[in-house]
Amino acid sequence: MTRVAFLGLGHMGLPMALNLIKAGHEVRGFDVMPAAVDAASAAGVPIAQFGVDAVAGAEVVITMFPAGRHVISAYQDELLGAADPGTLFIECSTIAVDEARTAHALAVEAGHRNVDAPVSGGVVGAENGTLAFMVGGSDEDFATALPLLEVMGKRIVHCGGPGLGQAAKVCNNMILGVSQIAVAEAFVLGERLGLEHQALFDVVSQASGQCWAITTNCPVPGPVPTSPANRDYRPGFAGALMAKDLGLALQAIEGTGTEARMGRLAQEIYAEFAAGAGAGRDFSGIITDIRDAS
Template structure:
C-alpha cells in the first residue's frame, strides 16, 4: 500500500483516484472546486482541506491540473515545501514540454523526484483503468511509478528523459484532433450523400479509415453507445481542453520550425469551436460546427 496525494479530481482525475483506492492504496485527494469535492467524497475518496495538507506525509503526489501555469504555481507555492524529502511527484496534466522540464527542475531542486506522465484514453479509459501513459523521467523514477501507473492504465511507455512524455502527448493529441475533424467531415458528407450513420460506421470501422475517433469517439449518435455523442456531448474531454492542447502543439511547431500544416489548421478550427458554445461540450462535438459551416 502506498500513501498517495491526488490533486485535481475532475473528469479524468477522479476516476483515476478511485481506481487507486480500489487497488488498496491510501489515497487522499484535493480539488478547489466544491462540486469535484462532493463527487470525490461520494466515490469514496477521502478529501483534504488544502493541497498542502494532502501532500504532507505522502510517498507519491499525483497532479492532474488544467494547465502548466497551475502546476508550476502549485509547486512554487507550497506543494514541494510541504512534501517529505524524496517524494515522487507524478505530473499527469497535459502541459508544454518546457513547463514539464521547469516543474522537474523545481522538484529536483527541492529534494524530490519527478516524472511527467500525461495520459490518453479519455474519461472512459480513466474509469476502466485502461489509460495510456506517456512518461518522461529517469529510469529509476519510472520504475518506482510503474506499479501505480499500471493500476490506472493499460499501456505505459517510457518515452525518455524529463519532458519527453509531454512531447509524445502533444504529438498524439495533434493526430487525434486532425482525425476527429476528418471523421466529423466524413459523417457530414455521408449524411448529404444519403448514407445512414450506421452504414458508414460499419464500413469505416473495418476499413482503411479506421481510427480511435471512429471506434471509440464516434461523433454521431448511435454506432458507439459509449461515445460522447450519445450523451449530448457532455464533457468528457471538453472542446476548450483540446483547443488548449493544440495551442501547446502550435507552440512546439513554431519552436521547432516544423512544417505541420494540418496541425496548424486543427488548432485554428478548435480555437474557433472553443470560443463559442462548443468549448463546454466534449471535443468530438466539433461535428455540429462542421454541419453549421457547410
C-alpha cells in the same frame, strides 16, 4: 501500500484516485474547487483541508491540474516545501514540454523526484483503469511510478527523459484532433451524398480510413452506442480541452520550426469551436459546426 497525495479531483482525477484506493493504497485528496471536494468526499476519498496537508508524509504526490501555470505555481508556492525529502511527484496534467521540464527542475532542486505522465483515454478510461500513460523521466523514477500507473492505466510507455511524456502527448492529440475533424467532414459529406450513417461506418471502420475517431468516438448517433454523439455530445473530452491541447501542439510546432499545416488548421478550427458551443461539449461535436458552416 503506498501513501499517495492526489491533487486535482475533477472528472479525470477523481476516478483515478478511486482506483488507487480500491487497489489498497492510502490516498489523501485535495482540490481547490468545493464541488470537486464534495464529489470526492461523497465517493469515499479522504480529503485534506489544504494541499500541504495532503502532501505531508506522502511517498508519492500525483497532480492533475488544468494548465502548466497551475503546476508550476503549486510546486513553487507550497507543495515542494511541504513534501518529505525524496518524494516522487507524478505530474499527470497535460502541459507544455518546457513547463514539464521546469517542473522537473524545480522538484529536483528541492530534493525530490519527478516524472511527467500525461494520460489519454478520457473519463471512461479513468473510470475503468484503462488509461494510457506517456511517461518522461529517469529509468529509476519510472520504475517507482510504474506500479501506481498500472493501477490507473492499461498501457504505460516510458518515452524518455523529462518532458518527453508531454512531447508524446502533444503529438498524439494533434493526430487525434486532425482525425476527428476528418471523420466529421466525411460523415457530413456522406450525408449529402445520400449515405446512411451506419453504411458509412460499416465501410470505414473496417477499411483504410479506420481510426479511434470513428470506432470509439464516432461523431454521429447510432453506430457506436457508447460514443458521446449518443448522449448529446456530453464530454468525454470537451472541445475546450482539445483546443487547449492543440494550443500546446501549436506552441511546440512554432518552437521547433516544424511544417505542420494540418496541425495548425486543427488548432484554428477547435479554437473557434471552443469559443462557441463547443466549450462544454465533447470534441466530436465539431461535426455540428461543420454542418452549419457547409
